[in-house]
Amino acid sequence: MAKDAKQEGLTKLELKMMQAVWRLGSCTVSDVQEQVEPPLAYTTVQTMLNILERKGKLRRRLQGKAYVYSAVMSEAKALGEAVRDLVDRMFGGSSEELVMSLVKSRQINRKRLAELSERLQRNEEER
Amino acid sequence: MAKDAKQEGLTKLELKMMQAVWRLGSCTVSDVQEQVEPPLAYTTVQTMLNILERKGKLRRRLQGKAYVYSAVMSEAKALGEAVRDLVDRMFGGSSEELVMSLVKSRQINRKRLAELSERLQRNEEER
């Protein structure tokens, strides 16, 4: 059980970095630097990627003269964890409450939700 | 338009404080201190509440010798904003993607979602 990296909780900039890496797949500091908005100094990007590696969110290996970074966790999984975190912290662990909040605050309307739900049901059947 | 308080983004402890205030309604520093877990020094709670007041999330008025704090925004509204924030930052603004992530990561199953959706539809009709 050698898991020292407590997941959960990317900061704003860390998230941007991760999103760049997810988009790019395996990539170097320069690759990320080109992607990231607003522009940041090379060394700033480097620092962030190294921090993320220390935290266990990225892995890296030397390829030629530069390190190549890649994500440890898939974007889908990270999204799932972020949602679970929100649900735990703000909705008392109830994902249904989250969905209801989405409706109540008009971020999704009932009809679209019903359609989406139906679509997902059909997906299940044809598996 | 005198709005200096940029909403969005409660930190972990700030959120706990807000949750205590939402639970309690109008309350004093001591009230919150009793609620909050793990225990914090009186002055720590006081500092946090004052910070939240400075940020425009709480208002306070002197009642007798102590200040009484209350939330500026309802919990429901704050939940809605928190969700919107997550959707914007992680799901490219698509709340449907969020719901799908909920299903994909098995935080809600298709059947429960369908039932919930149906229940919400009925709610709408009988309004």
Added chain:
DNA sequence: CATAATGTCCTAACACATTAGGAGTTGATG
């Protein structure tokens, strides 16, 4: 009245996020 209790304000200390500069290494080039 002296003092204890309760509360306010100010301030500090520590942690960590964000931003970036500078020194040093290494491979390519004139």
Added chain:
DNA sequence: CATCAACTCCTAATGTGTTAGGACATTATG
């Protein structure tokens, strides 16, 4: 070989979140 470009590592400065102590004011109590 001297130099340049690309890269790494180390370090620092600034900001803000979290935690709490201490000084001072006001009210209640022996």
